[in-house]
Amino acid sequence: MATCPGCALLCDDIDVIVENNRIKETRNACRRGAARMKGCFNRLAPSIAQKPVDIESAIRKAAEILKVAKSPMLFGFSNSTCEAQVKGIQLAKKLGAIIDDTSSFCQGLLIETIFQEKFRTCMLEDVRNKADVLVYWGSDAQDSEPRHLSRFSYFPRGESRQRGYEEDRIAVAIDVRESNTAKICKGHFYRIQPKGDREFILALTDALSGKVPAYEPKKILELAAILKKAEFGVIFAGIGLTYSIKEDMEILVALADKLSNFHIMPMVGHYNMRGFNENLFKETGFVNRVKFEGKAVQHSPAEVLDTPSRGVTLVHDDKYSIVEALRNESIDALLVAGSDPLSSLPRSLVRHLASIPVICIDPCVTMTSKITAVTIPCAVSGVESGGTAVRMDGKKIELSKIIESDYPTDEELLTRLMEAL
Amino acid sequence: MGLDVGKFMKNPEYEIKIITYRDIFQVEALERDRFGKDYEKLSAFIGMSKNDMAKMGLKSGDRVKVANNNGSIVVEVRESRRDEPGGVAFMVNSPWSNVLVSDDMGGKGIPEFKNITAKISLVKEEITSLESLMEYFRKLKQV
Ligand code: SF4
Numbered sequence: 001m002a003t004c005p006g007c008a009l010l011c012d013d014i015d016v017i018v019e020n021n022r023i024k025e026t027r028n029a030c031r032r033g034a035a036r037m038k039g040c041f042n043r044l045a046p047s048i049a050q051k052p053v054d055i056e057s058a059i060r061k062a063a064e065i066l067k068v069a070k071s072p073m074l075f076g077f078s079n080s081t082c083e084a085q086v087k088g089i090q091l092a093k094k095l096g097a098i099i100d101d102t103s104s105f106c107q108g109l110l111i112e113t114i115f116q117e118k119f120r121t122c123m124l125e126d127v128r129n130k131a132d133v134l135v136y137w138g139s140d141a142q143d144s145e146p147r148h149l150s151r152f153s154y155f156p157r158g159e160s161r162q163r164g165y166e167e168d169r170i171a172v173a174i175d176v177r178e179s180n181t182a183k184i185c186k187g188h189f190y191r192i193q194p195k196g197d198r199e200f201i202l203a204l205t206d207a208l209s210g211k212v213p214a215y216e217p218k219k220i221l222e223l224a225a226i227l228k229k230a231e232f233g234v235i236f237a238g239i240g241l242t243y244s245i246k247e248d249m250e251i252l253v254a255l256a257d258k259l260s261n262f263h264i265m266p267m268v269g270h271y272n273m274r275g276f277n278e279n280l281f282k283e284t285g286f287v288n289r290v291k292f293e294g295k296a297v298q299h300s301p302a303e304v305l306d307t308p309s310r311g312v313t314l315v316h317d318d319k320y321s322i323v324e325a326l327r328n329e330s331i332d333a334l335l336v337a338g339s340d341p342l343s344s345l346p347r348s349l350v351r352h353l354a355s356i357p358v359i360c361i362d363p364c365v366t367m368t369s370k371i372t373a374v375t376i377p378c379a380v381s382g383v384e385s386g387g388t389a390v391r392m393d394g395k396k397i398e399l400s401k402i403i404e405s406d407y408p409t410d411e412e413l414l415t416r417l418m419e420a421l
Numbered sequence: 422m423g424l425d426v427g428k429f430m431k432n433p434e435y436e437i438k439i440i441t442y443r444d445i446f447q448v449e450a451l452e453r454d455r456f457g458k459d460y461e462k463l464s465a466f467i468g469m470s471k472n473d474m475a476k477m478g479l480k481s482g483d484r485v486k487v488a489n490n491n492g493s494i495v496v497e498v499r500e501s502r503r504d505e506p507g508g509v510a511f512m513v514n515s516p517w518s519n520v521l522v523s524d525d526m527g528g529k530g531i532p533e534f535k536n537i538t539a540k541i542s543l544v545k546e547e548i549t550s551l552e553s554l555m556e557y558f559r560k561l562k563q564v
Binding site for chain 1: 438440442443444445446448449450452453454455456457491492503504505506509511515516519520522523524526529530531532533534535536551554555557558559561562
């Protein structure tokens with residue numbers, strides 16, 4: 001049995017058929033997972049200024065760039081193992097660099113709220129065994145974490161849910177479009193207007209407090225009645241919801257307070273984004289957007305915290321998010337590990353990438369790698385190398401090394417980079 | 422009675438709201454080969470409700486220019502398979518949709534990936550290729 005690094009469900013029931021050190025077939029994996037495990041078509045090769053070199057030279061050049069930079073930034077890490085993430089954090093410390101990951105423009109705020117224990121949360125095994133009301137909010141699990149409904153939430157039999165979806169479970173979708181997940185939640189799809197989540201949350205909170213909601217009262221009261229009856233409810237919060245309410249996380253906390261039998265779980269796409277958030281939180285008390293300065297750690301938004309035990313000062317500021325750093329053109333070198341900002345960020349923002357040296361560590365050729373100063377190929381974690389990762393609910397999962405590879409792991413590369421410094 | 426200016430223009434422009442979403446088949450294509458034809462086909466299109474398309478005189482397979490202050494792309498328009506109420510168009514999250522996303526996020530670090538306003542009009546130009554999106558960056562590098 002192998003573990004799939006395709007998304008943060010980290011399915012650990014995958015059978016693989018290996019032929020000539022290649023994954024020929026996967027069993028149990030979804031399309032996304034199978035494609036990840038079989039590997040990409042274009043493997044990355046080491047290069048400097050887009051000219052081929054050996055890995056050692058590429059590492060040396062990367063070290064040189066980072067060493068002379070006045071304001072370097074490390075970014076990515078959501079597709080890296082926990083071991084590599086810890087190395088990345090050490091590297092940022094050593095360089096006095098900014099470090100941020102994709103959660104910064106994804107689920108970071110929600111995950112931070114969970115780490116701060118403002119929400120009740122639970123494990124996916126609890127969902128399988130006990131959950132009777134499942135709310136997919138701004139989340140199309142069927143397309144993003146494709147085995148979520150079949151392995152854990154709606155379809156399986158569970159200890160107290162013997163009759164699964166036919167009788168024992170209700171799935172609800174709240175979304176701006178009738179997603180594939182919403183289609184499964186037959187009769188319980190609540191369509192909201194773009195950016196309408198806030199209004200919907202407030203109306204639902206009113207309904208749960210016995211007031212008549214100001215907005216679509218009939219539908220909201222009907223949904224409130226379903227939620228109230230839940231014995232073990234879960235809100236699977238997707239990026240649709242997080243993008244819509246952003247820093248207004250408190251209204252979701254207030255709603256959760258009204259739902260004493262409910263748990264909140266972040267829906268996470270990248271396989272180890274939550275791992276990065278955990279590792280950085282352990283080290284600094286923040287999940288992303290951190291700047292190390294000498295012995296001090298700065299974070300966003302502006303807030304100073306003394307942690308004398310570690311002898312560090314933490315300063316909070318949003319300007320350390322990848323997005324603001326690029327917009328303000330405040331960084332002069334960027335190391336990207338396992339991410340493709342050129343593809344995933346607004347184009348209006350990534351212009352600055354063209355004017356600074358970028359170092360790209362990735363198993364595959366990406367849009368970003370095609371314009372970077374240095375490329376360093378690594379092994380595909382969870383396929384060509386093992387390690388650990390954190391599932392979307394916080395459970396640590398071992399990754400499997402399935403096939404042999406000559407490519408160094410990202411952990412190894414970051415260690416070598418540190419040595420070269 | 423006011424003049425319907427749109428009637429006399431060759432290719433009228435309409436303002437639309439675009440919501441982005443994820444699609445498993447596109448994600449699969451991305452994993453395999455982000456520079457491949459499949460990924461482009463599954464990304465470079467805009468889905469609209471039947472009603473909206475009729476209102477704008479568009480039919481499935483037409484090429485449209487979708488543009489705003491942030492950038493401009495040419496994609497294929499396809500009728501949404503769902504019975505959508507209209508008023509909103511849909512694009513799969515991709516480098517194409519990201520051309521249209523604003524960099525103004527009030528200093529909070531989260532762009533409006535899922536809430537785009539743009540103008541749409543029928544065109545004859547070729548669909549924007551990933552290579553041409555890359556070309557944009559290469560040119561920036563040379564400046
Ligand atoms: S649901 Fe996620 S972890 Fe499971 S097989 Fe699919 S991609 Fe892999």
